[in-house]
């Protein structure tokens with residue numbers, strides 16, 4: 131299968147699996163990825179998702195250039211919409227998403243990583259938006275999300291030049307949250323995902339929803355949303371459990387109710 135999903139408790143690991151093409155994403159792969167992400171978004175047994183690529187060389191080396199080379203304008207529009215849906219699912223599903231960037235994350239690969247809440251990279255990772263070298267621009271969200279993560283000046287430089295950054299530079303500019311040795315990366319990403327899966331699902335989902343608003347629209351609108359979500363959590367058993375556990379000096383057991 132071009133996309134594999136495995137479970138480790140409440141964590142789902144989604145692996146793009148076309149190592150012979152450095153996990154470049156063709157039509158079948160993006161369609162299956164979209165379907166799996168849709169399922170995971172509504173699966174209450176899954177509280178966190180890790181996205182990674184198979185093999186030792188690549189996370190995802192982008193959209194499949196051989197496939198894209200023959201697209202018409204209308205087909206390109208549909209292709210862009212599929213990538214947008216995947217990145218938006220990662221960005222908005224009511225559970226944490228973590229990219230384990232184990233190698234090349236280029237073009238659409240970088241854009242899917244940008245859809246994730248948190249990015250961990252291996253020392254071997256190389257990230258970038260090289261679309262300019264193909265005579266196109268980032269079409270799966272990179273022209274909007276990269277600047278939100280690294281700032282407008284650096285985003286413009288990377289998108290206009292197509293330059294790749296290594297893991298150390300990606301960390302320095304805030305494109306990835308942390309860097310690990312290749313053999314440690316997936317374990318560290320799983321550890322993070324497991325720790326997020328143990329949080330109150332409602333609190334995490336609402337925190338994600340509120341934080342996603344922070345770089346969009348007016349501050350007053352974001353604060354109004356925060357106020358509503360903050361108050362709503364006081365109707366959950368998890369709020370009562372979290373605060374009782376603090377007062378009783380014990381570890382909370384969150385149920386999601």
Ligand code: CAA
Nearest residue numbers: 151152154191192193194195196236237238260268269270
């Ligand atoms: N699409 C299709 N095939 C790809 C691919 C891609 N994005 N990236 C790699 N491959 C294939 C290569 O064609 C090659 O296949 P063959 O053996 O059949 O020729 C195989 O993967 C191995 O790749 P290389 O031999 O090129 O490996 P390398 O180590 O020499 O180079 C690389 C690695 C620098 C990542 C290079 O493969 C490369 O530049 N790939 C393209 C990266 C790119 O431009 N990505 C952006 C695509 S555009 C996009 O994603 C648009 C969007 O916003 C949605």
